[in-house]
Amino acid sequence: MNESAPVAPRPEPEQPTTSNLPTLYADRSFWGMAITQFLGAFNDNLFKQLMLLLATPTAAAIAAGQAGKDMQSDAMIVFASAFLLFSGLAGYLGDKLSKRGVVVFSKVAEIGVMLLGFAGFYYYDLIGFPGMLMVLFLMGTQSAFFGPSKYGILPEMLRNEDLPRANGIFLMLTFLAIIFGTAAAGLLLRELGSRVWLSSLFCVGIAILGTLTSLLVRSTPIADANLRFRFSMLGISRDMVVLLKRDRALLMALVVSSLFWMIGGIVQQTVNALGKTQLGLKDWPTSVMAASIGLGIAMGCVIGGILSRGCINPRVVKTGAVGICLTLVILALPGGSHHHLLGYPGSVPALIVLGTFTGIFIVPIQVALQSLPPKQEKGRMIGLMNQCSWIGIILGAILYKACIAILDYTGGPRSTIFLVTALIMLPVALFYYPQGEEESS
Numbered sequence: 001m002n003e004s005a006p007v008a009p010r011p012e013p014e015q016p017t018t019s020n021l022p023t024l025y026a027d028r029s030f031w032g033m034a035i036t037q038f039l040g041a042f043n044d045n046l047f048k049q050l051m052l053l054l055a056t057p058t059a060a061a062i063a064a065g066q067a068g069k070d071m072q073s074d075a076m077i078v079f080a081s082a083f084l085l086f087s088g089l090a091g092y093l094g095d096k097l098s099k100r101g102v103v104v105f106s107k108v109a110e111i112g113v114m115l116l117g118f119a120g121f122y123y124y125d126l127i128g129f130p131g132m133l134m135v136l137f138l139m140g141t142q143s144a145f146f147g148p149s150k151y152g153i154l155p156e157m158l159r160n161e162d163l164p165r166a167n168g169i170f171l172m173l174t175f176l177a178i179i180f181g182t183a184a185a186g187l188l189l190r191e192l193g194s195r196v197w198l199s200s201l202f203c204v205g206i207a208i209l210g211t212l213t214s215l216l217v218r219s220t221p222i223a224d225a226n227l228r229f230r231f232s233m234l235g236i237s238r239d240m241v242v243l244l245k246r247d248r249a250l251l252m253a254l255v256v257s258s259l260f261w262m263i264g265g266i267v268q269q270t271v272n273a274l275g276k277t278q279l280g281l282k283d284w285p286t287s288v289m290a291a292s293i294g295l296g297i298a299m300g301c302v303i304g305g306i307l308s309r310g311c312i313n314p315r316v317v318k319t320g321a322v323g324i325c326l327t328l329v330i331l332a333l334p335g336g337s338h339h340h341l342l343g344y345p346g347s348v349p350a351l352i353v354l355g356t357f358t359g360i361f362i363v364p365i366q367v368a369l370q371s372l373p374p375k376q377e378k379g380r381m382i383g384l385m386n387q388c389s390w391i392g393i394i395l396g397a398i399l400y401k402a403c404i405a406i407l408d409y410t411g412g413p414r415s416t417i418f419l420v421t422a423l424i425m426l427p428v429a430l431f432y433y434p435q436g437e438e439e440s441s
Contacts, residue, residue, distance in 0.1 A: 024162040024169075032216025033157075036103065037150055038173040039210035040110060043203050044143055045181030046188075047117055049290065050196060051075045051136055052269065053189060053283050054129065056276045070277070070404050071129065072269040076397035078133045080265075082140030083147070083390035088234045090145040091380040095223040099149035099156065100214075106146035107211040113139050114207045118200030148382040155370050155378065156220040167366050168305020171359065175301060178294035186287025224376045240384050243377060249434060250381075253368040254388055256432055260362060262392030262399075263421045267293070267328075269400050270421070271351065273414040279338050289344070292351040293358070300359020308364055314434045320361025321429035327354040328422035332415050339413040368434065 024030060055071035093102055113135070120127060120135045158166050188199045230238075244251040268290060275286030300320070307316045331350055335341035342350055373381040403417045 021157075021159050024158065024166055027158070028216055029157055029218040030154075030166060032213050033103070033150065033153065034170050034173050036107065036210050036214045036217070037170065038177045039206050039213065040107070040143070040146060041174045041177035042181040042184075043110065043114060043206050043210075044139065045178045046184050046199065046203060047114075047139060048075070048079060048136070049182045049185035049287060050121075050189065050199070051132060052272055053185060053276070053286065054132075056272045056286075070269075070273060072272060073397040073401040073404075075133065075136060076265055076269065076400075077394055078137050079140040080390040080393040080397065082137050083144040083386050084394065085234075086141055086144040087147065087386035087390070088380075088384070090386070091148040091382060091384060092227065092229060093145070094148040094152050094382065095376065095378070095380055096225065096227045096229075098219055098222055099153040100217050100219045102145065102149040103153065103217060104211070104214045106142060106149070107207065107214045109142045109145070110207040111204060111211060113142050114200060114203040117203060118197055121197035121200050124196070144386065147386045148380075151366075151370060152223075152378045152382045153217070153220060156223075156375075157218060163371060164308040164363070164367050165305045167363055167370070168301050168308075171301035171363060171366065172298045172305075175294045175297040175355070175359065179291040179298065182294060183287050183291040186282075186284040189283040223378065239377060240380055243373065243381070247372060249368065250372040252432065253365055253372070253434065254385060256428055256434075257362075257365050257369060257385060258388040258392040259424065259428060260365070260392075261389040262396040263324075263425055264358075265393040265396035266400050266417060266421050267354075269397070270414060270417040273404070273417075274340065274347070275344075278340060278414040279344055281344060285344060289347055289351055292348045293355040296352040296355020296357075297359040297362075298355075299352075300356040300361075301363055302359075303356070304360040304363030307360070308367065313364060317361060317364050317432065317434055318429070320357045320359075321425065321432065323357030324354065324361060325422050325425050325429045327357060328418045328425065332418035332422065334413065334415070340415050364434070 052072050052075055055075050057070055116138060117135050120132050154166055155163055188196065192198055271290045272286055275281040275289050304316055307313060327350060331342065331347065333341040336343055369381065369385050400417065403420060407414060407416060
């Protein structure tokens with residue numbers, strides 16, 4: 001394989017190579033951070049999938065005229081709006097304060113949010129779905145403050161040459177958490193029925209365990225202790241605008257990452273709608289379909305980290321993007337009794353393949369967004385990345401809502417939305433070719 005050509009070194013390296021840092025696999029601090037992220041992602045996805053399944057009408061209810069509207073997009077907008085509102089402030093705190101301190105505080109806050117989730121599900125008959133949206137917003141707020149520091153701390157506490165592989169492992173564990181959390185939601189709805197509140201007790205325990213593992217993360221130097229707060233930081237700060245104007249590679253990575261998460265949000269909702277509304281499946285097999293994507297992403301992240309080989313490899317990005325487009329088209333093919341050629345048996349392996357290409361695609365993009373910004377601006381850059389990603393998810397939720405309205409009017413199958421996402425991804429597959437850069441020193 002031809003390696004990407006290195007570019008001229010940047011005037012401000014993001015971290016010098018230090019011989020006293022442990023190797024990646026022997027680094028207790030890295031594994032503490034990775035496990036903390038795993039547990040947090042598990043809780044997020046368990047709770048969010050419970051909400052999405054409750055918001056998705058079944059085929060039987062629609063046939064009987066008893067179902068309401070598909071409310072998944074409302075849940076996604078509420079969840080994403082928390083990131084949009086607070087990621088800028090979270091990025092500022094990640095540069096102003098100790099990233100480890102922000103991580104630990106965020107995990108303590110997660111315990112409180114999961115306790116509220118327990119109360120919300122217990123009194124669900126009283127507060128209903130709108131009340132649970134408030135809890136979902138608080139969960140998104142907690143995750144928004146966790147995000148910039150959990151990603152920004154990796155290049156600060158690891159050797160430069162370990163960063164691509166660390167991202168592969170980190171994202172692999174993250175998407176394993178998505179698999180287990182998403183699948184557990186369907187299983188809990190099947191086994192507990194109306195007693196969904198019992199699942200929140202488990203979530204509280206996971207949050208406590210995640211707080212304990214966060215204490216294993218070692219402290220890193222504060223990026224910019226003298227950084228002063230400006231209200232512009234709540235949106236896109238002037239510093240970030242200047243940085244993005246100066247660095248086209250970073251700007252394009254940010255745009256592509258946002259588009260990627262927009263598509264991801266649409267696909268998650270479409271899979272639930274395909275399962276429950278189009279194929280007439282129960283919550284458990286529908287969650288298995290959704291979890292299949294996470295299984296593929298976990299494998300793809302490992303493959304992406306290996307193929308990156310210490311650099312941002314444009315061929316890896318291109319392979320992932322083309323594979324995503326082709327698989328989405330296959331998932332959209334009509335046929336069969338439910339107007340879906342693959343059906344449930346064929347959709348599961350197809351979704352695993354989709355996830356694999358997704359993992360291969362996103363690892364180099366994640367590395368670029370972590371490594372390209374100057375050291376003192378990493379936290380704010382990750383915060384901006386979160387903001388833009390969730391803007392993409394909100395736009396994706398709006399687009400999904402529009403697609404559902406059109407399909408309800410025309411009588412088209414839900415799987416048609418996969419074709420829409422393939423068309424959105426197509427320009428990336430055809431025209432995006434990131435500039436390779438050596439990550440190793």
